Amino acid sequence: MSAKVAIAEPIRGRAGAVGRWRTLGAIGIKMMFFDRLKLAGTLFGVVFAVVLGNFQMGTFLALLSKNRMFVEAQTDVDLWVTPPGTRQFQGGKPLNDSHLNRARALEGVAWAEPLVLQTAQLTLPNGGREPVSLVGTRAPRFAGGPWNVVKGEREALLTPGGVFFEDAEREKFGGLNYGSVRELGGRKVQVVGFTWGLLPFAPAYAFAEQTLAREIVQLPADQHTFIMVGVQPGADPVAVRAALQAELPDTRVMTRAEYLHEILVYIVTGTQIGLSFGTSTFMGLLVGLITVALSMFSSVVDNLRAFGTLKAIGSTTADLARLLLVQALIYGLVGSLMGLGMVAAMVSGMRNPQLTPILPMAAFGITVVLMVGVCLAASVLALLRVRKLEPAMVFR
């Protein structure tokens, strides 16, 4: 026994909350990178969930966009007069001149234009046929006329027989070129312009001046698929919509925003598309959750002695929770960034107007937040295990 040496005294210093997060977080990160196989497996699960979830969501948004693109593009149209029961951008029982004239006469309405939309058959050089969604628009306003124009001017629709076609479908339409002559609905037409990416969840849009369009689809001059309405400056579109609906009770009148919302609701609730894509996205997230949960749990089980040692030496259960939460945070952050990088690369590699998933910038932020949340939730299993861990196990 030593009598001359100063006896060691109790150590009273303690790390604060920040210090504990830093110390335990650093240990957690080192443990993650020490078992690289497990790290790779866990990240694979997160990346898989991110890629699957974003692809499903992106494809759903692309489908939604295809169904809403026409209404969405007509930013100068405040109100849509549609056949009763309309829930998507699709014609029904035609509207007539009485509807059009009463709309024009209503107070607060600046203008009202009829729109023709019907399927027409394009005859190919080989004798085959391809359908197009023919839109009849009226000069000089050309409301509902072509947008995303890559060749030609809208005014060219006034050329006798002039029609705009979709550039992405040129091959499908028998090698269409600017100036090509084809037969559309039995009427000879000439290509006077091209649009890009106007491919709804139906045949590609083609645009003609309304008189020509009516001739092609054989729709009388007093019948219209839709009526587009612009309200006077300063007028409240919602109030004008209500007045117009009262004036035209045998139609359905919607503001542009209401129409877009109606299409969304129809796609989500009126078809299996919402359920299908929602289920796939949920499954992706579930796979991510389960993978991370099992991986973190098995990591704790594999390192029980290390966790027991940490507890025995003086770490609390809260300290070990810090360690696991930092690991979960890293899994979520790194996994979602890797997954988003892969999704972005894949989407940019398949840039075509057919059905390219749409990934809004918000999806990136939402994905990171969601996956970090999923990973934090997944750490609960591991947390429960370390909570039950007895530090005395290190002496057994």
Place this chain on the structure above:
Amino acid sequence: MSDPAVKLKGLTKTYGEGALAFEALKGIDLEVARGEFLMLVGPSGSGKTTLLSILGCVLAPTRGEGFLFSEPLHGRKERELPELRLSYIGFIFQGHNLLPALTAEQNVAFPLELRGYSHRAALAEAREVLGAVGLEDKLTSHPDALSGGQRQRVSVARAIAGRPPLILADEPTASLDAQTGAQVTTLLKDLSTERGHTVIVVTHDSRIFHLADRTVHIEDGRLVPPPVKE
């Protein structure tokens, strides 16, 4: 005269209840002086690990009283025990229990960080004590790159770093050959003498008994007189 480092009065520990109850410690009375190097000796199942666990504040006694540097061990809430461990105890485990993901210096430094050392100060202290155990050239080695003796020396360094007043060693030579075991125990003895630690070593390795200031024998949950040599 200051209070002893350890004082136990009628300490009992019972596992289980009713017909399945098993009394691992049956009224232990023990005092360990400050700075003493004590060995707790006994056969397997004698209760020495249970006693070590109670002294290490990882297990609560069922009855009796225990004091660590006058601080009561009995009647403590579980959430208070980690604090006691950080304040008073450095551990040396039978299987060294180093964290495989950390280097030698990181293994020694992290308990210091829990005790409020800055990262830099903890690493500096870790390097100093690793130097004291002769591992200055293994600071950045992971445990799997070290021999058994080197790992146990890292474990010794981790226990003494920060200078906790009590070092508890659980069979520190169990996984070492005779020569290495003796070296590690001698090292522990020398360092604890230099630095003023009280040390309790649980062992049944008779080859190191001579290093102890005192040897206490435990059998069937009771402290017993040392066996008489024939």
